[in-house]
Amino acid sequence: MIMKLPIAMAFQPCSRVTTGVCIWPGVRQLRLRKGLLYGFMRCFSFPLRNLHGAGQSLRVSRFLCNASSASSALQIELVPCLRDNYAYLLHDVNTGTVGIVDPSEAVPVIDVLNRKNKNLTYILNTHHHFDHTGGNTELKARYGAKVIGFGKDRERIPGIDITLNGGDKWMFAGHEVYVMETPGHTRGHISFYFPGSGAIFTGDTLFSLSCGKLFEGTPDEMLASLRKIMALPEDTKIYCGHEYTLSNSKFALAIEPNNEALQSYAAQIAQLRAKGLPTIPTTLQIEKSCNPFLRTSSKEIRQSLNIPDTADDAKALGTIRQAKDNF
Numbered sequence: 001m002i003m004k005l006p007i008a009m010a011f012q013p014c015s016r017v018t019t020g021v022c023i024w025p026g027v028r029q030l031r032l033r034k035g036l037l038y039g040f041m042r043c044f045s046f047p048l049r050n051l052h053g054a055g056q057s058l059r060v061s062r063f064l065c066n067a068s069s070a071s072s073a074l075q076i077e078l079v080p081c082l083r084d085n086y087a088y089l090l091h092d093v094n095t096g097t098v099g100i101v102d103p104s105e106a107v108p109v110i111d112v113l114n115r116k117n118k119n120l121t122y123i124l125n126t127h128h129h130f131d132h133t134g135g136n137t138e139l140k141a142r143y144g145a146k147v148i149g150f151g152k153d154r155e156r157i158p159g160i161d162i163t164l165n166g167g168d169k170w171m172f173a174g175h176e177v178y179v180m181e182t183p184g185h186t187r188g189h190i191s192f193y194f195p196g197s198g199a200i201f202t203g204d205t206l207f208s209l210s211c212g213k214l215f216e217g218t219p220d221e222m223l224a225s226l227r228k229i230m231a232l233p234e235d236t237k238i239y240c241g242h243e244y245t246l247s248n249s250k251f252a253l254a255i256e257p258n259n260e261a262l263q264s265y266a267a268q269i270a271q272l273r274a275k276g277l278p279t280i281p282t283t284l285q286i287e288k289s290c291n292p293f294l295r296t297s298s299k300e301i302r303q304s305l306n307i308p309d310t311a312d313d314a315k316a317l318g319t320i321r322q323a324k325d326n327f
Contacts (some may be wrong), residue, residue: 074175074197076239078278079112081105084243085131086280088201089113090124092173097121099172100145101192101201102241103135110142122172125149126203127189128156132241150181153188166190182229184222185212191229199237199281202229207240208282209248209265210324211293211317219318223296226317230294234285245269245279251327252292255304255320261289292320 073093081087081104089112090099099122103109113120120143125133127150136147136158148170151163164170166181178193182205189212192201204212205225214222229238249266256262265286269279288294292301296316302309305323307316 074172074194074199076197076199077112078239078280079103079108080243081108081135082131085241086239086243086278087135088239090122090172091116091118092175095173097173099124100135100139101239102126102132102203103139104131104133106135106138106142109135109139113143119143120145123147123159124192124201125157125160126191126201126205126241127186128153129186129204132203133158150188150190153186156188164190180225180228182206182225184214184217184219184225187216189217189225191225193232193236198233198235199239200229200232201239203241205229206238206287206291206293207242207248208238208245208269208279208287209252209291210244211291211321213325214318214321218314219321220314222293222321223314223317226294230284230288232284234283234288236284237281238284238287239281243278243280245282246273251324252290254327255292255323256295256298256300258300259290259298261286265290292324293317296320 075091075093077089079087079089085104087103087109088101090101098118098120100109100120101124103123120139123136123139123145125148139145140147140159146161147157147159148162148164149157149160151165154160154163164179166179168179170177170179175194175196178195180191180193182189182191185204189203189205191203191205206229211222211226246269249269252262253266272279295301296313302316305319307319
């Protein structure tokens with residue numbers, strides 16, 4: 001079901017009655033009310049994880065997190081694909097509805113579905129690039145899943161069945177999904193925000209410590225897209241399309257070396273990647289403190305890249321992106 005939201009209401013978060021927190025194996029899952037959860041999470045500078053199974057790509061472990069609301073529970077499982085892509089398996093516990101976000105290839109998704117003995121209901125695409133849609137055709141043929149994508153880019157989404165546009169509200173089982181139009185990387189990019197679960201799937205718009213290359217968009221478009229995401233609650237979990245965080249951290253430190261939050265986060269990233277573990281999901285709070293593309297007003301960044309104080313944020317973002325491309 002698709003509903004069109006007024007712009008003023010489109011990204012207002014729904015109230016969350018409870019939230020499931022995934023923590024390391026051997027410690028039982030805690031369910032805390034939102035206020036207590038926020039205070040608890042502020043004690044830690046990196047998202048907690050519950051490792052689950054073994055991944056074949058990137059030497060990472062697939063992990064499973066539960067995000068519960070009053071009426072239903074959504075499980076999100078990371079599925080490594082290709083060399084550094086992440087797809088995300090969504091499972092509504094109450095109805096058994098299953099979705100996959102940005103399947104780069106079919107085989108890893110089929111493997112996890114076989115392991116769980118699940119069928120696939122939906123395929124959600126953030127944009128048309130092959131490393132985000134490469135598994136569409138085979139998965140649709142095998143499971144009869146419906147492919148969901150951006151209406152304005154329907155000609156480039158393989159097998160598309162359901163078209164959504166910015167400002168639409170769609171229902172995944174009992175979960176509201178707000179569709180955010182987030183161009184910049186491509187002209188037809190969207191992000192899927194699940195307010196009840198505090199999660200957003202940003203594809204190649206926002207990465208941890210970076211943003212997507214501007215293949216089809218402009219710095220102004222990317223800045224506007226990032227600001228939409230920045231308006232969400234700070235504890236929002238960000239599920240992006242690639243494991244780029246370690247290399248991104250090196251660039252971020254090069255242009256803002258005195259950022260203490262970034263120094264701490266970069267050290268944690270290095271430790272995780274040394275163990276072959278994922279750095280995703282990140283949180284909006286971390287990204288606001290550390291991601292140079294969300295920090296275009298930083299005096300240190302501007303001085304490092306010779307960006308004039310008088311330059312607007314879009315100009316600064318374009319300069320940062322160019323520097324990152326050449327790093």
